[in-house]
Amino acid sequence: MQIFKPASGSSATAIQKSVVNKLNFYYGGYQALKNIDMVVHEKQVTALIGPSGCGKSTFLRCFNRMHDLYPHNRYEGEIILHPDNENILSPEVDPIEVRMRISMVFQKPNPFPKSIFENVAYGLRIRGVKRRSILEERVENALRNAALWGEVKNRLGDLAFNLSGGQQQRLCIARALATDPEILLFDEPTSALDPIATASIEELISDLRNKVTILIVTHNMQQAARVSDYTAYMYMGELIEFGATDTIFIKPKNKQTEDYITGRFG
Amino acid sequence: MNHSDNLNEIRAIIAHHKRWDLLALIAGIIALMIAVLTFIALFGNMIIDGMPRLNWEFFTSFPSRKPEMAGILSAWVGTTLVMLVTAVAAVPLGVAAGVYLEEYAPKNFITEIIEINVTNLAGVPSIIYGLLALGLFVYELGLGQSILSAGLTLALLILPIVIVATREAIRSIPVSIREGAYALGATKWQTVADHVLPYSAAGIMTGIIIGLARAIGETAPIITIGALTFIAFLPPSPLQDQFPFISFEWLMEPFTVMPIQMFNWISRPQEAFQHNAAAAGLVLVIMTLLMNGLAIYLRYRLRKNIKW
Numbered sequence: 001m002q003i004f005k006p007a008s009g010s011s012a013t014a015i016q017k018s019v020v021n022k023l024n025f026y027y028g029g030y031q032a033l034k035n036i037d038m039v040v041h042e043k044q045v046t047a048l049i050g051p052s053g054c055g056k057s058t059f060l061r062c063f064n065r066m067h068d069l070y071p072h073n074r075y076e077g078e079i080i081l082h083p084d085n086e087n088i089l090s091p092e093v094d095p096i097e098v099r100m101r102i103s104m105v106f107q108k109p110n111p112f113p114k115s116i117f118e119n120v121a122y123g124l125r126i127r128g129v130k131r132r133s134i135l136e137e138r139v140e141n142a143l144r145n146a147a148l149w150g151e152v153k154n155r156l157g158d159l160a161f162n163l164s165g166g167q168q169q170r171l172c173i174a175r176a177l178a179t180d181p182e183i184l185l186f187d188e189p190t191s192a193l194d195p196i197a198t199a200s201i202e203e204l205i206s207d208l209r210n211k212v213t214i215l216i217v218t219h220n221m222q223q224a225a226r227v228s229d230y231t232a233y234m235y236m237g238e239l240i241e242f243g244a245t246d247t248i249f250i251k252p253k254n255k256q257t258e259d260y261i262t263g264r265f266g
Numbered sequence: 267m268n269h270s271d272n273l274n275e276i277r278a279i280i281a282h283h284k285r286w287d288l289l290a291l292i293a294g295i296i297a298l299m300i301a302v303l304t305f306i307a308l309f310g311n312m313i314i315d316g317m318p319r320l321n322w323e324f325f326t327s328f329p330s331r332k333p334e335m336a337g338i339l340s341a342w343v344g345t346t347l348v349m350l351v352t353a354v355a356a357v358p359l360g361v362a363a364g365v366y367l368e369e370y371a372p373k374n375f376i377t378e379i380i381e382i383n384v385t386n387l388a389g390v391p392s393i394i395y396g397l398l399a400l401g402l403f404v405y406e407l408g409l410g411q412s413i414l415s416a417g418l419t420l421a422l423l424i425l426p427i428v429i430v431a432t433r434e435a436i437r438s439i440p441v442s443i444r445e446g447a448y449a450l451g452a453t454k455w456q457t458v459a460d461h462v463l464p465y466s467a468a469g470i471m472t473g474i475i476i477g478l479a480r481a482i483g484e485t486a487p488i489i490t491i492g493a494l495t496f497i498a499f500l501p502p503s504p505l506q507d508q509f510p511f512i513s514f515e516w517l518m519e520p521f522t523v524m525p526i527q528m529f530n531w532i533s534r535p536q537e538a539f540q541h542n543a544a545a546a547g548l549v550l551v552i553m554t555l556l557m558n559g560l561a562i563y564l565r566y567r568l569r570k571n572i573k574w
Contacts, residue, residue: 064449066445071372071373096451096452099448099450099451100450103449103450104449106442108442110440110445110446112443112447113465113572122450123450123451126450126456127451175450176450
């Protein structure tokens with residue numbers, strides 16, 4: 001199996017989309033993230049890997065302030081979003097604004113029990129888009145970008161639940177893409193899918209890399225190697241190693257990273 | 267011990283155990299039959315007694331001193347209007363309270379106390395609501411012994427049912443759907459209005475109808491607030507032929523309801539009135555069954571497209 005491929009852009013020329021500075025995160029009294037520093041490069045795929053419970057999903061959910069939905073959660077440190085140079089974790093920044101700029105695709109496909117069209121259009125509707133022609137155009141674009149248009153163009157009025165698992169996940173990607181997000185977050189997007197659907201999602205992520213900045217959590221190391229340009233290895237809430245995927249997978253600097261990647265642990 | 271002895275022993279043990287299976291089955295069937303047969307006997311008796319009285323005149327006549335001329339017109343109109351007030355009051359209050367408790371309320375001590383109280387209110391004897399309403403609605407607020415007082419009383423009575431049903435329906439929506447909406451930048455209210463309420467509508471409607479089906483048969487609180495037992499006129503119609511075409515005069519009118527009409531007839535010595543009571547009871551049971559049927563239909567219909 002061809003696992004390694006060159007990163008599509010070299011790290012020297014890549015623009016920084018987001019910078020994480022000394023990020024700590026607490027679920028009540030429990031510290032789930034410890035002092036994380038990292039960079040997310042624009043129009044690149046950054047993978048977060050690590051054993052279960054290492055904090056990779058927690059980290060991802062900081063980027064769209066998902067933790068604000070639940071009580072007793074607390075952030076420390078910064079996630080700076082460029083080019084505005086704005087700290088999206090700042091209490092002055094409305095989490096809704098952050099979520100409008102940074103979309104998310106979840107672990108299990110979670111389409112709304114509405115039509116295919118309404119699922120994709122929902123993000124646009126809450127931004128106040130009402131004109132049918134604009135909605136139709138942008139829904140079609142999003143579905144094309146999610147490689148789903150061909151399969152659903154004649155049944156946009158059908159319930160989303162009638163799609164297969166893989167199609168539902170691509171619908172969720174279309175829903176997230178419809179609003180032109182600055183960053184697209186993926187939280188283990190293939191863990192509930194069969195191998196064929198997984199392959200189609202991975203292919204889609206590869207296709208999207210030049211259109212949108214992507215941050216993906218995966219427990220599958222081959223997946224990280226296949227789709228990402230940069231990889232961050234996390235363990236027990238800490239960022240152990242971060243770098244170009246090729247480097248991390250071929251010659252990791254850290255012994256722990258190497259053990260995890262070679263399957264000796266995790 | 268040889269092989270066949272061993273096998274026989276196992277079979278003997280199984281046969282012994284299965285005897286208890288049979289006993290449990292028989293005991294269960296007997297218990298069920300006692301309940302079902304009692305109901306069938308009561309219902310059957312009501313049908314035999316009441317069926318001959320069920321004709322068009324029975325629905326269009328006022329109560330009368332002569333049993334063969336008496337009807338349930340004022341009772342069913344009263345019940346319908348009281349139920350209308352009950353629904354209009356209980357549905358928005360109950361659903362809003364349920365939504366608040368599930369979606370907005372901070373998870374703290376005070377919320378917990380409120381939640382426990384709401385659940386316990388469902389078990390308060392209905393006559394207590396009647397006493398409360400007599401003091402509050404009839405005298406304090408001066409609403410009198412009116413359709414409005416009765417409707418509001420029954421609304422209070424079924425409010426806990428509506429709140430609990432709303433909360434349960436809302437809670438059955440998976441977290442992932444809510445997070446999906448929030449992740450797109452929806453506000454709390456957008457999430458509630460666009461997702462939570464539409465997807466829990468079936469459960470909420472079922473709760474409302476079950477609540478109304480309970481309220482329709484309530485007698486004690488209605489007697490407490492002073493419904494009339496004999497009433498030979500109808501409240502003014504809510505729809506008028508002159509501007510503004512709608513009237514709320516009926517809200518303040520005296521009234522009677524089906525169970526009170528029944529109660530009135532049962533307490534008469536003449537046997538013919540007992541038949542009237544049975545006929546009214548039959549109508550009341552059919553009304554309740556129809557409401558429950560509607561609840562089942564709505565649940566099936568609205569949930570057909572939603573499978574988590």
